[in-house]
Amino acid sequence: MRKYLHIYLDDQSIDTKELHGEDIARAGRYLIAKSLLENGIATVDPLSAENPLIFSAGPFAGTNMSNGNRLSVGCKSPLTGGIKESNVGGTFAMALGHQALAGFTLHGRSADWVVLYFAKDGTITFDDAAPYMGKGNFEAAARLHEKYGKKVSLALCGPIGEYQGLIAGISFSDRENRPVRLAGRGGVGAVMGSKKIKAIVVEMNRMPELHDKKKVIATVRDYATRLEAETAVQNVRKLGTAMVADMTNYTGGLPVRNFTGGQFIDIDKGILKLGGQYIHERNVERGGDPSHACMPGCVIKCSNVYVDENGEELVSPLEYETLCLMGCNCGIDDPDDVAKLNNIANDLGIDTIEIGATLGILMDSGRAEFGDLEFMASALEDIRQGNKNGRLLALGTARVGEHYGIKRVPVIKKQAISAYDPRVIEVTGISMMLTAQGADHTVGNHPAYECADKTVKELAKESLEIQIHGAITDSFGLCLLGRSVTNANHSLIADGINNALGTNLDASFIWQIGLDTLKLEKKFNEVAGFSESDDELPAFFHHEALPPTGRVARLHARELNRYFSELMGQALPDQNC
Ligand code: SF4
Numbered sequence: 001m002r003k004y005l006h007i008y009l010d011d012q013s014i015d016t017k018e019l020h021g022e023d024i025a026r027a028g029r030y031l032i033a034k035s036l037l038e039n040g041i042a043t044v045d046p047l048s049a050e051n052p053l054i055f056s057a058g059p060f061a062g063t064n065m066s067n068g069n070r071l072s073v074g075c076k077s078p079l080t081g082g083i084k085e086s087n088v089g090g091t092f093a094m095a096l097g098h099q100a101l102a103g104f105t106l107h108g109r110s111a112d113w114v115v116l117y118f119a120k121d122g123t124i125t126f127d128d129a130a131p132y133m134g135k136g137n138f139e140a141a142a143r144l145h146e147k148y149g150k151k152v153s154l155a156l157c158g159p160i161g162e163y164q165g166l167i168a169g170i171s172f173s174d175r176e177n178r179p180v181r182l183a184g185r186g187g188v189g190a191v192m193g194s195k196k197i198k199a200i201v202v203e204m205n206r207m208p209e210l211h212d213k214k215k216v217i218a219t220v221r222d223y224a225t226r227l228e229a230e231t232a233v234q235n236v237r238k239l240g241t242a243m244v245a246d247m248t249n250y251t252g253g254l255p256v257r258n259f260t261g262g263q264f265i266d267i268d269k270g271i272l273k274l275g276g277q278y279i280h281e282r283n284v285e286r287g288g289d290p291s292h293a294c295m296p297g298c299v300i301k302c303s304n305v306y307v308d309e310n311g312e313e314l315v316s317p318l319e320y321e322t323l324c325l326m327g328c329n330c331g332i333d334d335p336d337d338v339a340k341l342n343n344i345a346n347d348l349g350i351d352t353i354e355i356g357a358t359l360g361i362l363m364d365s366g367r368a369e370f371g372d373l374e375f376m377a378s379a380l381e382d383i384r385q386g387n388k389n390g391r392l393l394a395l396g397t398a399r400v401g402e403h404y405g406i407k408r409v410p411v412i413k414k415q416a417i418s419a420y421d422p423r424v425i426e427v428t429g430i431s432m433m434l435t436a437q438g439a440d441h442t443v444g445n446h447p448a449y450e451c452a453d454k455t456v457k458e459l460a461k462e463s464l465e466i467q468i469h470g471a472i473t474d475s476f477g478l479c480l481l482g483r484s485v486t487n488a489n490h491s492l493i494a495d496g497i498n499n500a501l502g503t504n505l506d507a508s509f510i511w512q513i514g515l516d517t518l519k520l521e522k523k524f525n526e527v528a529g530f531s532e533s534d535d536e537l538p539a540f541f542h543h544e545a546l547p548p549t550g551r552v553a554r555l556h557a558r559e560l561n562r563y564f565s566e567l568m569g570q571a572l573p574d575q576n577c
Pocket of ligand 1: 067068089090292293294295298299300301302303479480481482
C-alpha cells in the first residue's frame with residue numbers, strides 16, 4: 001500500500017488516499033496527464049490557485065533500482081500554456097518512497113509563504129518560510145538543513161520562482177544535498193511560487209514494504225547487470241552527457257550562435273572544449289568526479305562534479321544541453337565559463353536551456369556580442385535582483401523575442417528549442433514539434449539516428465516510437481539514460497513492478513501506458529486551445545541553410561500529424577512484448 005496526499009493549501013487540510021497494486025503503477029507522467037485532463041485544468045490560468053502542482057514518484061521509489069527514483073512534477077505550464085511534466089533525478093522520490101508515499105498534489109494557494117515538512121512519522125507541518133525568502137538556493141538549502149537535519153530531501157522554489165518568473169524550475173537535492181537537480185522546463189517553479197510554497201522537506205527513512213522484497217532485489221540486480229553491460233552506459237558514465245556535443249558537432253547539428261551554425265569547431269583544426277572527451281580529461285586531471293550518481297543506486301552515473309584548476313567545485317552537474325545553450329549557442333567555448341554561469345543558474349533555480357536561448361537571441365539581434373561573458377553574468381544578476389530587465393528575461397525566450405521584435409527566435413509552443421538543430425537532428429526535431437510539452441528534447445531524443453537518407457514518414461515513425469518509450473520511462477520513475485535496457489525489456493520492468501506491488505501486469509501494460517500518455521497530453525493541449533500551427537518550427541529553420549551541412553528543415557506539422565494519426569491508429573504494437 002502507498003498513500004497519495006491531496007494537500008489543500010488554503011485551509012491546510014490534507015486528504016489521504018490509499019493506493020494499492022496497479023494504481024501505484026499508474027504514476028508519473030501518465031498520472032499527471034490523466035488527472036490534469038480529467039479535472040479540467042486545460043482551461044485554467046496556470047498561475048492561478050486552480051492549477052494543481054503534482055509530484056509523483058514511480059513504483060520503484062524508495063528501492064535501489066538503478067535510475068528508478070526519478071520524480072515527475074506536473075501542472076499546466078505557465079510558459080507554454082500546455083501540459084507540463086518536468087522530470088528530475090535526485091533523492092526526493094526516494095524520500096517519498098521511504099515514507100510509502102506515491103506522491104502528492106498541492107491544491108489552491110497558501111495565505112502566507114510556508115515550508116511543508118513531511119516527517120517520517122507521517123506528520124506534515126506548514127512551517128514559516130520567512131528565514132529562506134529571497135535567498136539563493138544554496139543558502140536556502142543550507143538553512144533548511146540546519147533546521148531539519150541532513151537526512152532530508154528538499155524541493156525548493158528559488159528566488160525567481162518566488163516572483164513567478166516563467167523560467168523558474170523546482171530544485172531538488174542530489175545525493176550530497178546539493179539543491180541542483182532541477183525540474184527545469186515549463187515554469188513549474190513559477191507555479192510553486194504562485195502557491196507560496198518556498199520548500200518541501202521530506203525526511204528520509206528506509207525502503208518501504210514491498211510485495212516480495214527478495215524478488216525486487218533480484219530485479220534490481222538483473223536490471224543493473226544489463227545496464228553495466230551496455231557500451232552506451234559505459235560511455236556516458238565515463239564522458240557524461242557532454243559526449244553528445246562531440247557527436248552533434250561532428251554531424252553539424254549542434255546549435256551554435258543562436259542556431260546560425262551547426263558546428264562549433266572543425267575538429268581537424270581545433271579542440272571542442274565543450275565536448276565530453278575534453279571535459280573528462282580536464283576534470284580528471286584537476287581531481288573532479290567524472291562519474292557521479294544523482295540518486296542512490298544509479299549505476300549509469302551520467303552526472304559529474306566539475307572542478308576548477310585548484311580542485312574546487314565549480315558546478316554539479318555540467319551537462320550537454322547547458323554546455324550547448326549557455327556555451328556555443330552564446331559563442332562561449334570554455335567549459336569553465338559555462339560551469340560558472342551554470343552554478344549561478346542553479347542558485348537561481350532557472351532553466352539553463354531557456355536562459356541560454358534567450359541570451360542567444362539577444363546577442364544575435366545585436367544587443368551584445370556573442371561570447372560576451374559580462375553581458376551574460378549581468379543578465380543573470382538582473383534576473384536575481386528581479387529588476388525590470390531581469391523580470392523581462394525571466395519570461396523566457398519567446399516573450400523576450402516578442403518584446404524586442406526579434407525575428408530569429410528558436411521556440412516551439414513558446415518553449416526554447418533544446419540542443420538539437422532540427423534541420424539535422426530530425427527525429428528529435430519532430431519530437432520537439434509534435435509533443436504537447438513544448439520544445440522538449442527529452443520526450444523523444446534520438447541524436448545519433450541517421451536522418452538524411454530517410455523519408456519524413458520514416459522519421460515520424462521513429463519519433464513516435466521513441467516518444468512512447470520516453471513516456472514509459474517518465475511514467476514509471478525511470479531515467480531516460482537507462483533506455484538501452486528499459487526499452488528492450490518491458491517484461492523485466494513489468495515483473496519488477498509485480499514483485500514490488502503484487503500486481504499481475506505484463507509488457508503490454510507498460511507499452512499501453514506510454515501510448516495513452518501521449519494521447520492524453522495531446523487531448524489536454526487541444527482543450528487548452530492549441531492547434532496544428534503551434535506544432536510548426538520557426539520559419540527561419542525552413543529558409544536558412546545550416547552550415548556546414550547546408551541543410552534546411554523539411555518538417556511540416558500537417559504532414560507529420562497525419563503520419564502520427566495513422567501510426568497511432570495502428571496502435572504500434574510493441575516489439576518488446
Ligand atoms: S543516469 Fe544520470 S540523470 Fe539518470 S538517474 Fe542516473 S545519474 Fe541521474
